[in-house]
Amino acid sequence: xxxxxxxxxxxxxxxxxxxxxxxxxxxxxxxxAALRTGRMNxxxxxxxxxxxxxxxxxxxxxxxxxxxxxxxLLTTADQGTGWRAxxxxxxxxxVDGIVAIDLPQYIDAYISDYDxxxxxxxxxxxxxxAAVDRVLFDVSNxxxxxxxxxxxxxxxxxxxxxxxxxxxxxxxxxxxxLATMQEAGLVPSVTxxxxxxxxxxxIHAWRHMKGHLAAVEMPDAIACFxxxxxxxxxxxxxDLGLRVPDDYTSPLCQDIFSRGLS
Numbered sequence: 001x002x003x004x005x006x007x008x009x010x011x012x013x014x015x016x017x018x019x020x021x022x023x024x025x026x027x028x029x030x031x032x033a034a035l036r037t038g039r040m041n042x043x044x045x046x047x048x049x050x051x052x053x054x055x056x057x058x059x060x061x062x063x064x065x066x067x068x069x070x071x072x073l074l075t076t077a078d079q080g081t082g083w084r085a086x087x088x089x090x091x092x093x094x095v096d097g098i099v100a101i102d103l104p105q106y107i108d109a110y111i112s113d114y115d116x117x118x119x120x121x122x123x124x125x126x127x128x129x130a131a132v133d134r135v136l137f138d139v140s141n142x143x144x145x146x147x148x149x150x151x152x153x154x155x156x157x158x159x160x161x162x163x164x165x166x167x168x169x170x171x172x173x174x175x176x177x178l179a180t181m182q183e184a185g186l187v188p189s190v191t192x193x194x195x196x197x198x199x200x201x202x203i204h205a206w207r208h209m210k211g212h213l214a215a216v217e218m219p220d221a222i223a224c225f226x227x228x229x230x231x232x233x234x235x236x237x238x239d240l241g242l243r244v245p246d247d248y249t250s251p252l253c254q255d256i257f258s259r260g261l262s
Contacts, residue, residue: 044095045074048102048125051201052228057124061099070096077103084109091115098122104129126172143176146223146251151184155220155249160188161209161233162225163195173225189219193229205232206239213240221249 043065047054062072073095078086087106091114100107102125111121111131123134150158160177167190169175174190181188193208195201205228213236224230230250237248244250 046100140172143173147180157219159219201228202232205229209236
């Protein structure tokens, strides 16, 4: 039934077994096969906060895993007070390995409390635990390059829009903005949108920036924490009769195929 040709079984017997299995509605059990092979051929993907940028990452992961014969089990992490209970449930899932995206606290707790020696874990994202292999996105240099580009084209009053859960001068994009503005001898200007996780960043950025832009002198440029916030800002500017690049400039850096909205 498993296609193993290394075992010598007469073809007549094989056909008879297949016929009876079909009559009984038998389907091979992945769990039963795992008892023999020690593998489920499933990789768990833990996602910290679902944003538009993550769609491309997940698509690529899915394609690469499928090429190697693996399925992907995707879950969005609990970033609130219930995260440990959620992690405990995830630890019970029968997967062969884990890719954790922007979840350093999940990784550290998982390695420490649930599975210190068995399943391999890879961290992916802007920050990850040093306890595992990791692939980091260099948003610090990317953020600095975006601000330097704005300075090169003549922008001087550059506002940085971030969200409340990233409102930290040590956050790589925030820090890059502050450092680059200070190197240029310019005064930083930061505004913070109260956001919920995921695509709703755009809605909250739109609401926040519509009020903000109506109340302040229009900056030369607005650099945003991510493209979701930039898209919300574009919508707010359009509602106020402003256009890019005529009235202000706003760089997009995550390549989420939304540039046409500007």
